[in-house]
Amino acid sequence: MRVGVLTGGGDCPGLNAVIRAVVRKGEMVFGDTIVGFLDGWRGVIENRTTTLNVERCRGILPRGGTILFTSRTNPYKVDGGVPRVLETLKEERIDALVAIGGEDTLGVAYKLSGEGVQVVGVPKTIDNDLSATEVTFGFHTAVQIATEAIDRLHTTAESHDRVIVCEVMGRHAGWIATYAGIAGGAAEVLVPEEPFDIDEVCRNLKARHAKGRFASIVVVAEGAVPAEGTLTLASREVDEFGHVRLGGIANTLAEEIETRTGIETRVTILGHIQRGGTPTAFDRVLATRFGIAAIDAVHAGAFGHMVSLRADKIIPVPLEAAVSQLKVVDPDLLHGVAEVFFG
Numbered sequence: 001m002r003v004g005v006l007t008g009g010g011d012c013p014g015l016n017a018v019i020r021a022v023v024r025k026g027e028m029v030f031g032d033t034i035v036g037f038l039d040g041w042r043g044v045i046e047n048r049t050t051t052l053n054v055e056r057c058r059g060i061l062p063r064g065g066t067i068l069f070t071s072r073t074n075p076y077k078v079d080g081g082v083p084r085v086l087e088t089l090k091e092e093r094i095d096a097l098v099a100i101g102g103e104d105t106l107g108v109a110y111k112l113s114g115e116g117v118q119v120v121g122v123p124k125t126i127d128n129d130l131s132a133t134e135v136t137f138g139f140h141t142a143v144q145i146a147t148e149a150i151d152r153l154h155t156t157a158e159s160h161d162r163v164i165v166c167e168v169m170g171r172h173a174g175w176i177a178t179y180a181g182i183a184g185g186a187a188e189v190l191v192p193e194e195p196f197d198i199d200e201v202c203r204n205l206k207a208r209h210a211k212g213r214f215a216s217i218v219v220v221a222e223g224a225v226p227a228e229g230t231l232t233l234a235s236r237e238v239d240e241f242g243h244v245r246l247g248g249i250a251n252t253l254a255e256e257i258e259t260r261t262g263i264e265t266r267v268t269i270l271g272h273i274q275r276g277g278t279p280t281a282f283d284r285v286l287a288t289r290f291g292i293a294a295i296d297a298v299h300a301g302a303f304g305h306m307v308s309l310r311a312d313k314i315i316p317v318p319l320e321a322a323v324s325q326l327k328v329v330d331p332d333l334l335h336g337v338a339e340v341f342f343g
């Protein structure tokens with residue numbers, strides 16, 4: 001078979017491990033020819049490819065990013081995009097396509113499956129917000145990076161009796177903020193799932209410092225929003241999938257905290273540091289398992305499905321189930337665990 005592979009959306013640690021696994025088993029076991037599409041769906045629209053083989057994939061397991069590069073291109077938002085995708089797949093004689101991505105990339109894959117494209121999805125998002133899988137690769141690495149940063153922020157905050165607001169990724173779901181906040185001993189965790197009350201946050205911080213505490217770390221997900229009428233955030237531009245370009249809520253939050261509490265407050269925005277660099281061992285193994293399962297699903301004819309982690313088993317689930325709704329943080333985790341250590 002001629003199997004196409006693409007990576008779409010934001011990069012994250014573990015993408016190369018998936019590519020390597022698909023190529024390794026596809027070529028060595030099934031005798032497949034693997035064709036890589038460059039820059040996600042943009043590369044399919046423009047018919048830009050690269051040959052993938054075992055030799056090409058040597059040494060990429062520990063590398064972050066993606067050797068296929070990526071973009072946030074949406075064929076359904078590009079004039080003539082979908083017909084060009086279908087034409088490219090025909091010209092390249094692609095028998096099946098493995099799409100590695102998050103909600104947006106797999107949402108396109110789901111729509112294209114309705115156009116007759118034989119596609120298998122692999123879940124990728126450091127936000128860990130894809131339904132139908134217990135966890136996505138890249139999330140573990142992002143949490144580890146954020147936790148290490150929070151550990152370092154504690155010591156400088158203690159030295160100056162400061163509040164430090166640490167902004168992490170998380171557009172619609174606060175999994176990174178919640179896990180890193182718990183692991184790093186944060187004083188407050190603010191997530192998109194629950195609008196925050198800035199007055200309550202400041203009261204908690206003032207009470208904490210009044211007890212003689214000398215450091216407070218506030219972990220905030222980039223997509224966190226204030227309760228209606230409590231704080232105004234600037235509007236921002238959107239991408240091809242209609243998502244607001246986030247980043248910077250920590251600056252507004254820090255300014256408000258310092259003004260309302262009188263406590264010196266600083267900001268650390270981790271940003272793309274969470275996406276880059278070497279994946280953890282957990283993410284390398286999970287990504288490898290997903291890649292193996294994806295090429296197996298291709299040869300089993302499980303098209304229109306995504307490989308998924310369920311009870312430590314990799315199983316195929318319908319793409320529709322994966323993209324129909326986001327997986328958000330369980331309130332019991334936030335209130336039953338994280339909040340015990342607030343204040």
